[in-house]
Amino acid sequence: xxxxxxxxxxxxxxxxxxxxxxxxxxxxxxxxxxxxxxxxxxxxxxxxxxxxxxxxxxxxxxxxxxxxxxxxxxxxxxxxxxxxxxxxxxxxxxxxxxxxxxxxxxxxxxxxxxxxxxxxxxxxxxxxxxxxxxxxxxxxxxxxxxxxxxxxxxxxxxxxxxxxxxxxxxxxxxxxxxxxxxxxxxxxxxxxxxxxxxxxxxxxxxxxxxxxxxxxxxxxxxxxxxxxxxxxxxxxxxxxxxxxxxxxxxxxxxxxxxxxxxxxxxxxxxxxxxxxxxxxxxxxxxxxxxxxxxxxxxxxxxxxxxxxxxxxxxxxxxxxxxxxxxxxxxxxxxxxxxxxxxxxxxxxxxxxxxxxxxxxxxxxxxxxxxxxxxxxxxxxxxxxxxxxxxxxxxxxxxxxxxxxxxxxxxxxxxxxxxxxxxxxxxxxxxxxxxxxxxxxxxxxxxxxxxxxxxxxxxxxxxxxxxxxxxxxxxxxxxxxxxxxxxxxxxxxxxxxxxxxxxxxxxxxxxxxxxxxxxxxxxxxxxxxxxxxxxxxxxxxxxxxxxxxxxxxxxxx
Amino acid sequence: xxxxxxxxxxxxxxxxxxxxxxxxxxxxxxxxxxxxxxxxxxxxxxxxxxxxxxxxxxxxxxxxxxxxxxxxxxxxxxxxxxxxxxxxxxxxxxxxxxxxxxxxxxxxxxxxxxxxxxxxxxxxxxxxxxxxxxxxxxxxxxxxxxxxxxxxxxxxxxxxxxxxxxxxxxxxxxxxxxxxxxxxxxxxxxxxxxxxxxxxxxxxxxxxxxxxxxxxxxxxxxxxxxxxxxxxxxxxxxxxxxxxxxxxxxxxxxxxxxxxxxxxxxxxxxxxxxxxxxxxxxxxxxxxxxxxxxxxxxxxxxxxxxxxxxxxxxxxxxxxxxxxxxxxxxxxxxxxxxxxxxxxxxxxxxxxxxxxxxxxxxxxxxxxxxxxxxxxxxxxxxxxxxxxxxxxxxxxxxxxxxxxxxxxxxxxxx
Numbered sequence: 021x022x023x024x025x026x027x028x029x030x031x032x033x034x035x036x037x038x039x040x041x042x043x044x045x046x047x048x049x050x051x052x053x054x055x056x057x058x059x060x061x062x063x064x065x066x067x068x069x070x071x072x073x074x075x076x077x078x079x080x081x082x083x084x085x086x087x088x089x090x091x092x093x094x095x096x097x098x099x100x101x102x103x104x105x106x107x108x109x110x111x112x113x114x115x116x117x118x119x120x121x122x123x124x125x126x127x128x129x130x131x132x133x134x135x136x137x138x139x140x141x142x143x144x145x146x147x148x149x150x151x152x153x154x155x156x157x158x159x160x161x162x163x164x165x166x167x168x169x170x171x172x173x174x175x176x177x178x179x180x181x182x183x184x185x186x187x188x189x190x191x192x193x194x195x196x197x198x199x200x201x202x203x204x205x206x207x208x209x210x211x212x213x214x215x216x217x218x219x220x221x222x223x224x225x226x227x228x229x230x231x232x233x234x235x236x237x238x239x240x241x242x243x244x245x246x247x248x249x250x251x252x253x254x255x256x257x258x259x260x261x262x263x264x265x266x267x268x269x270x271x272x273x274x275x276x277x278x279x280x281x282x283x284x285x286x287x288x289x290x291x292x293x294x295x296x297x298x299x300x301x302x303x304x305x306x307x308x309x310x311x312x313x314x315x316x317x318x319x320x321x322x323x324x325x326x327x328x329x330x331x332x333x334x335x336x337x338x339x340x341x342x343x344x345x346x347x348x349x350x351x352x353x354x355x356x357x358x359x360x361x362x363x364x365x366x367x368x369x370x371x372x373x374x375x376x377x378x379x380x381x382x383x384x385x386x387x388x389x390x391x392x393x394x395x396x397x398x399x400x401x402x403x404x405x406x407x408x409x410x411x412x413x414x415x416x417x418x419x420x421x422x423x424x425x426x427x428x429x430x431x432x433x434x435x436x437x438x439x440x441x442x443x444x445x446x447x448x449x450x451x452x453x454x455x456x457x458x459x460x461x462x463x464x465x466x467x468x469x470x471x472x473x474x475x476x477x478x479x480x481x482x483x484x485x486x487x488x489x490x491x492x493x494x495x496x497x498x499x500x501x502x503x504x505x506x507x508x509x510x511x512x513x514x515x516x517x518x519x520x521x522x523x524x525x526x527x528x529x530x531x532x533x534x535x536x537x538x539x540x541x542x543x544x545x546x547x548x549x550x551x552x553x554x555x556x557x558x559x560x561x562x563x564x565x566x567x568x569x570x571x572x573x574x575x576x
Numbered sequence: 577x578x579x580x581x582x583x584x585x586x587x588x589x590x591x592x593x594x595x596x597x598x599x600x601x602x603x604x605x606x607x608x609x610x611x612x613x614x615x616x617x618x619x620x621x622x623x624x625x626x627x628x629x630x631x632x633x634x635x636x637x638x639x640x641x642x643x644x645x646x647x648x649x650x651x652x653x654x655x656x657x658x659x660x661x662x663x664x665x666x667x668x669x670x671x672x673x674x675x676x677x678x679x680x681x682x683x684x685x686x687x688x689x690x691x692x693x694x695x696x697x698x699x700x701x702x703x704x705x706x707x708x709x710x711x712x713x714x715x716x717x718x719x720x721x722x723x724x725x726x727x728x729x730x731x732x733x734x735x736x737x738x739x740x741x742x743x744x745x746x747x748x749x750x751x752x753x754x755x756x757x758x759x760x761x762x763x764x765x766x767x768x769x770x771x772x773x774x775x776x777x778x779x780x781x782x783x784x785x786x787x788x789x790x791x792x793x794x795x796x797x798x799x800x801x802x803x804x805x806x807x808x809x810x811x812x813x814x815x816x817x818x819x820x821x822x823x824x825x826x827x828x829x830x831x832x833x834x835x836x837x838x839x840x841x842x843x844x845x846x847x848x849x850x851x852x853x854x855x856x857x858x859x860x861x862x863x864x865x866x867x868x869x870x871x872x873x874x875x876x877x878x879x880x881x882x883x884x885x886x887x888x889x890x891x892x893x894x895x896x897x898x899x900x901x902x903x904x905x906x907x908x909x910x911x912x913x914x915x916x917x918x919x920x921x922x923x924x925x926x927x928x929x930x931x932x933x934x935x936x937x938x939x940x941x942x943x944x945x946x947x948x949x950x951x952x953x954x955x956x957x958x959x960x961x962x963x964x965x966x967x968x969x970x971x972x973x974x975x976x977x978x979x980x981x982x983x984x985x986x987x988x989x990x
Contacts, residue, residue, distance in 0.1 A: 037858065037893065037894045037895075037896040037967075038893075038896070040858040040859070040860070040896070040966070040967075041858065041896050043861060044858065044859075054861065054862055055861065056861035056862075057861075058861070061705075061797075063704070063705040063706040066706060067706075067860060067861060068861060070862075071861045071862035073861055073862070089861075120903070120907075121906065121907040121910040121911070123910070123911075123914060124911075124914055124945045124946070124947055125914050125941075125944075125945050127914070128910070128913055128914045131913065132910070557945070557946055559944045559945075560943050560944055560946070560978075561946045563978075565982075566943055566978055566981060566982070567944075569981055569982065569984075569985045569990060570940055570943065570944050570981070572985070572990040573580055573824070573940055573984075573985075573990065576577065576578065576579055576580040576581060
């Protein structure tokens with residue numbers, strides 16, 4: 021025989037929703053058949069009556085009273101249930117308690133974390149470019165983990181990013197460390213003065229780990245994605261990263277990591293590296309480095325040596341002299357063939373395009389040895405010039421005429437000459453050359469003259485005097501080829517191209533919006549970064565027909 | 577080429593700039609366009625008698641008895657089956673009604689006037705709780721209550737509102753959202769403000785103390801007394817945003833207990849419909865979801881205008897509908913920002929640092945993100961006359977948004 025029992029709590033008010041919830045909990049208790057929890061208004065009493073839940077105590081309740089009624093299998097069960105009311109009222113549903121809102125769209129993610137400068141994207145490749153464009157639209161840097169993104173999309177994304185002063189790392193970028201926070205796959209390494217830009221995820225990881233293990237630390241590790249150094253992309257992201265690190269006060273040494281890029285891209289990168297104003301360690305695995313070091317650029321032959329060199333440089337406080345870049349082409353008129361060849365071997369890494377009649381690569385072959393084009397290195401001792409005349413080491417005539425020709429070329433910016441002294445050579449080459457230099461300087465004061473003087477103090481021409489004459493005419497003197505190459509490379513390294521806005525310093529602490537793979541979000545949070553997870557889904561739930569309509573409506 | 581962005585801005589701005597003022601109360605036949613004795617207005621999209629759900633049929637029967645066109649259920653049904661009665665959605669007559677929404681020619685209705693754009697909207701008077709016509713009840717006490725509302729409450733309200741010079745419902749909502757209301761399921765604060773604003777004028781114009789007392793008690797006891805003027809205000813706002821060429825903004829969401837219907841600003845008067853779903857919610861003693869009728873009522877006009885479930889963050893007291901914690905209430909509102917065009921310039925939410933409520937549903941965003949609008953709602957019993965069995969949350973079917981998108985592409989040659 022079931023029994024209905026009521027409890028009246030005079031003057032106690034709860035919102036009806038709280039009451040409905042309490043009632044549901046009471047009804048679920050063992051032995052309870054039905055329950056009613058209401059404010060005892062006439063309408064509510066009527067409802068209880070309809071459900072056979074109204075008895076004497078309930079009928080006597082007033083509208084401002086809380087009325088709790090249970091119908092249970094026995095009085096004991098009813099009392100048991102009523103005794104739990106206070107406990108039940110205190111209960112809070114823990115399911116989803118304080119679960120922060122998870123937006124579905126990037127736009128909402130941006131609204132929820134306006135401080136975020138970064139958007140991590142790991143959605144399927146076919147959707148990734150769209151999401152990345154959306155991120156750029158809202159002024160965010162992009163860490164694009166997704167792969168299978170079309171090359172044209174990558175080019176377009178990076179072009180837009182550069183215009184907006186934003187960075188696109190990727191597609192297919194696995195690693196980055198920004199302000200000490202690892203994005204994607206990244207090792208926990210100490211912070212320090214070494215900044216890296218890498219087109220290879222594991223390469224970047226290996227070098228950052230090496231730096232840490234050698235006692236050094238990382239300022240930023242910027243990923244670019246594996247295709248960044250392809251000719252079509254032109255190292256857009258690596259150049260941006262390099263410039264960023266060059267300007268970054270916290271970075272003292274820069275490391276570049278990649279597979280070997282093509283000539284033009286390598287020249288662009290290395291000449292940019294020359295203008296960094298700080299040591300740059302280049303690790304293009306498999307790249308035939310011209311030297312261990314040219315100016316501020318150090319060549320490492322592997323990931324470990326890159327880490328080692330970088331740490332060494334960062335603790336050695338080496339500050340290379342700042343050399344201001346200048347405009348114009350190099351015109352180099354050598355009398356010594358091997359000197360010309362060595363100069364080309366070094367300079368080809370920085371100056372592009374470069375031509376020569378002693379070309380190392382077929383693309384460098386000068387169309388007409390009698391006319392220079394772009395950067396040009398001429399060996400005037402080649403047969404084509406010396407047929408029927410004296411070698412230019414003995415006779416300056418040919419070189420003086422060619423010098424005039426180069427000075428008359430408005431594209432000429434810097435002229436490099438060698439002056440080889442010693443037995444058998446011209447008795448006083450500096451006199452003729454320096455008076456020509458002085459005369460040309462009057463006509464073209466913008467042209468810079470650099471002379472590489474090879475000789476000893478015992479040579480018959482009196483090396484010191486020769487140097488003095490050349491210097492008096494305004495030429496800058498070097499005594500060996502690599503020093504001359506260092507200088508020329510630094511002077512003529514392509515001035516930072518105007519295309520693109522500079523990146524603003526990355527804000528600290530790092531805040532990011534993660535679109536896609538949730539573990540990246542968890543890892544950001546674990547590292548103490550402010551982050552928002554966007555629960556991204558394919559547009560229109562993957563319905564192609566609807567998605568294509570939406571696409572047509574975009575931007576309208 | 578149509579500029580969707582600009583069209584939506586125009587539509588949402590019109591909706592937010594609309595300033596609906598409660599102007600008065602009058603018999604439907606005197607003020608609602610196209611109203612006539614054999615016409616019954618109902619909630620939601622168009623529907624014929626055969627497909628009407630229990631509560632709507634019950635309300636139709638009750639209204640016919642109230643109008644004196646039938647003396648009982650049998651007569652009423654016979655009248656309808658003979659084809660003597662015409663049905664039309666409230667929305668086709670600038671009108672909205674909660675739940676069944678049945679409005680007949682002699683019923684007293686609120687008159688709302690949008691001061692900004694000049695359009696009007698109407699809604700019946702709220703009956704309070706218990707056995708009521710809007711849930712399909714048509715017993716004698718229901719009809720008696722309707723008679724009292726028409727003969728005593730309505731005329732006195734009309735005089736009081738007229739004497740007051742009008743009540744700015746948009747301003748009232750701005751205030752009640754700061755007092756724990758969301759304007760749809762919770763109108764406690766709004767109803768108190770409404771009563772407080774009218775009380776002095778009621779006292780001033782009432783000729784009879786008993787009638788005055790009854791009216792004040794009816795208004796004060798009923799936490800939904802302001803719901804109907806609020807709905808009509810929302811209708812006036814959204815109607816002013818309808819018909820903007822190229823706009824993808826929703827201007828009507830309404831259910832008739834069988835179908836969920838929607839109209840879009842730039843897609844003319846076409847209804848996009850699909851079967852209405854059963855709300856998910858909490859039930860009164862002894863009822864369960866088995867007793868529930870599919871979603872019903874025009875009150876979704878509140879969500880359409882940027883309040884109701886869209887302002888859930890402002891109403892933490894009723895969070896249990898969305899599962900439990902105040903954080904869930906915040907999340908409900910945050911989710912709606914994803915599918916809306918603007919943040920309301922007049923309705924703000926203290927809990928979100930006074931951010932404007934998410935306003936103006938964009939069908940594009942709904943389809944793209946797979947997020948349908950949230951709707952807070954009362955739940956009707958599936959049988960006529962039983963009444964309200966609970967309250968909860970429902971969402972419109974995704975299909976109506978997809979259909980609307982396809983129709984848009986066709987109409988605008990995309």
